[in-house]
Structures are given as structure tokens and as C-alpha cells.
Amino acid sequence: MDDTPKGIWDFCTNSALKRASRQLGQLYEDVLAPSGLRGTQYSLLSQIAHSRNASLRTLADLLVMDLSALGHTLKPLIRDGYVELVPDASDRRVKRVQLTPFGVKKQQETTDLWRKAQARFENALGKQEAEALRRALNGISEAAFAEAFARASDSTEPGATG
Amino acid sequence: MDDTPKGIWDFCTNSALKRASRQLGQLYEDVLAPSGLRGTQYSLLSQIAHSRNASLRTLADLLVMDLSALGHTLKPLIRDGYVELVPDASDRRVKRVQLTPFGVKKQQETTDLWRKAQARFENALGKQEAEALRRALNGISEAAFAEAFARASDSTEPGATG
DNA sequence: TATATTTAATGGCATATACCACTAAATTGA
DNA sequence: TCAATTTAGTGGTATATGCCATTAAATATA
Numbered sequence: 001m002d003d004t005p006k007g008i009w010d011f012c013t014n015s016a017l018k019r020a021s022r023q024l025g026q027l028y029e030d031v032l033a034p035s036g037l038r039g040t041q042y043s044l045l046s047q048i049a050h051s052r053n054a055s056l057r058t059l060a061d062l063l064v065m066d067l068s069a070l071g072h073t074l075k076p077l078i079r080d081g082y083v084e085l086v087p088d089a090s091d092r093r094v095k096r097v098q099l100t101p102f103g104v105k106k107q108q109e110t111t112d113l114w115r116k117a118q119a120r121f122e123n124a125l126g127k128q129e130a131e132a133l134r135r136a137l138n139g140i141s142e143a144a145f146a147e148a149f150a151r152a153s154d155s156t157e158p159g160a161t162g
Numbered sequence: 163m164d165d166t167p168k169g170i171w172d173f174c175t176n177s178a179l180k181r182a183s184r185q186l187g188q189l190y191e192d193v194l195a196p197s198g199l200r201g202t203q204y205s206l207l208s209q210i211a212h213s214r215n216a217s218l219r220t221l222a223d224l225l226v227m228d229l230s231a232l233g234h235t236l237k238p239l240i241r242d243g244y245v246e247l248v249p250d251a252s253d254r255r256v257k258r259v260q261l262t263p264f265g266v267k268k269q270q271e272t273t274d275l276w277r278k279a280q281a282r283f284e285n286a287l288g289k290q291e292a293e294a295l296r297r298a299l300n301g302i303s304e305a306a307f308a309e310a311f312a313r314a315s316d317s318t319e320p321g322a323t324g
Numbered sequence: 325t326a327t328a329t330t331t332a333a334t335g336g337c338a339t340a341t342a343c344c345a346c347t348a349a350a351t352t353g354a
Numbered sequence: 355t356c357a358a359t360t361t362a363g364t365g366g367t368a369t370a371t372g373c374c375a376t377t378a379a380a381t382a383t384a
Contacts, residue, residue, distance in 0.1 A: 006212075006224065007209055007212065007213075007224055007225075008205055008208045008209050008212065009296070009299070009300055009303070010300065011280070011296075012205065012208075012280065013283055013292055013295060013296050013299075014187060014190045014201055014205070014279070014283075015205040015208075015209075016295075016299040016300055016303070017179070017182060017183045017186055017299055018183055018202070018205070019225060019227075019299070019300075019303045020179060020300070020302045021179045021180055021183045022225075022226050022227060022303075023226045023303045023308065024175065024179055024302055025176060026226075026308075027308060027311050027312075039176055040180070043170055043174065043177045043180070046170045046174075046177075047169055047170050047177075050168075050169065051168075051169075062168065062169055063169075063181060064181050064184050064185045064188075065184060114174070117176070118173070118174065119314070120311050120312075120314040121175055121176075121311060121314075123310075123311075123314035124307060124310040124311040124314045125301075125302070125307075129298070130175055132298075133175060133295075133298050134171070134172070134173075134178045136291070136295050136298075137171070137178040137181070137182035138171055138172065138178055138181075138182070140185055141171070141178070141182045141184075141185045145286060145287075146185065146189060148285075148286040149189050149282050149283060149285075149286040150189075150282075152281070152282040152283075152286045
């Protein structure tokens, strides 16, 4: 009867992305809850485990995150003893991020829960779909995409040269 | 040479979604900046304009957002005179959300900027891709998806029945 | 009708994330 | 070599978002 869209997310990919991010974040968090880690925190621990000895700067770039935001986000993880910052010897501006042994243990244990969430997600969406979606999202996260976006002449711009 | 994934976002859709959300959010915000509105704020104003007279509860459900989170997020918009809460006459628990005339004007003006961001995004990703992505994201945001996720037997669960 | 339960909203607290200003250290260039 | 610039990180402030406890109002139930 009425196919008028109910929300801006029907037009606006940014809104759609944020909304889906809230939903999926919630679903993952519910599964991860027994660990006591938030979804973001588990992601962060995992990425730190993966990027051994990366600096804050490097990590922030990988995560497409503001450097200071990363610093703030790490605070609870440092406070709880999962993560530590180690000053670099050769460049005294740099701090390297690493898991403590306790953090390693926590990350590994929580991975069981993550696998559970992962399995549920892929069951609900379909394995192919899930992978396609990740690819699309990771494309958007690339620096090259930001450059393309910046370069993109929007036709409303007077004097755009194509 | 080395196709080892650099990040958990290569596996984890939740991480991929958050990362892409940061990137795209940034790109949109840069375009919207002259308006003085954050991306989220513009989305919210637009949704309020669209869902005329919705209650906080209704709006929160549409946005897949926690009710109290919505309340908090609205505070700056109320403070700045874009939005007002009107108590419902028949159910005195309920508050209805609406734009002030000033808010209507602001939303309309800012839409020009949004269109610019929109155009850039679709140029950068491709119109078809963009639409497919929105569809996928909106599917995830549905209540039905959350139910499917909850129902999904993850094979790691002992005694799963299929 | 009186009580129990559910629902809407608020306020406090915690994390997630961004921007800005600032400090310190490294790098560039005259 | 020394000043100018760039880079890494920190701390403050603001928004975005979730949870919990609480209040008030509506609904259901005995």
C-alpha cells in the first residue's frame, strides 16, 4: 500500500551504516558479555595481538581511528591489566602497544565466544553474503576510498571538471 | 607475496562494520561541517522530520537505538533549539519529538550539504553498489535479523538441534 | 478496586570516539 | 648548526551510545 520509506537509512548509507552497526554491535556484545569485555574491547585486544608491537599511530591508522580516540579507548584496557604501552627505544616519541600475559589469556579465552557470535551471524546472513559484505565494508575503509570520495566531483559543485 | 590478513576486520563483520562506520562517518562529517551539525545530528533531525510526532520510544525503535541513548543524543539538539519534546495529552508517560521552526529550517538547509556527500559517495562506490550495500545493512538492522541471529544454532553449542 | 506488572522517560555512570591545544622529539632546510 | 616544520602522544572537552536504577503512569489481574 505504502512504499514510502520509513527512514533516512533508506537513502543515506551513512545512517544505514551506523544503524546496522548499533544492531550488530548489540548482537555481538550479548554473546561476548560473559567475558566482561565490550565488543570494541575484544576487537582491540585481537588487533593488538595481531599487530604485534605496533605503535599507537600505526594501530590508529589500521583501525581508521583518531589517535587520541585510540588512546582514550585503551585506558580501561590498560587499567584492567590487559594492555601495556612500551616506549620505543630508538624514537622516544613512539609508544608500542602490547598485550600483557593476562591480556593474551583473556583474548584467547574470549575468542570462543567470538566464534559463537561469528557462527550465528553467518548462519543468519549466509556465509557468502557475510563475506561480500565484509569486502564491501573493507573497501570503504581503505585510504583509497577516502581519496576517491574527496576527488569525486559532485555534480552540484559549480565548475566541476569531471 | 603475503596474503595474511592485516586485521580482524577481515574476519569479523562487526569490526569491519565499525571501522567502515568511522571512515564513512568522517567523510560525511567533513562535508556537513559548514552546517555546524554532526553527521548523527543531521540524521536525527531528518528522521524526526520524517517521523512526524513520533514518541521517543518509537524513534528509538526505528533507529535501533537505546531509549536513554536517544534521550542523551537529543540533549544538544534541544539545547540549540532545533528540537522540542511535547508531552502527549492522552498518555502522560509519552513525549513526542518534533522539530522547531528553526530546526526545520536547519534541516532543510543542511540537506544541500548532505546531497553533496551523497553524490560523492555514490560516485566513489557506484550507484548500484551503494544501493546494494544499503539493502544489506538495512536487512541487518531489521528486528527479524536479530531474531534469526538469536535463533541461529551455532554449531559449537552442545545439543544444537539443527 | 487494590495490587502487580509493564511501559516511557530521566539521570547517573561508563565506554567509544572526535577535535583542539599542548609538549616533546625527530626531521628538514637554510 | 640552528630554526622551522612535522610527527607522536597526552589531556581536556563534547558528542554518541549503552546499562542500571528510579519515577510515574498505564495496564492487567486477583
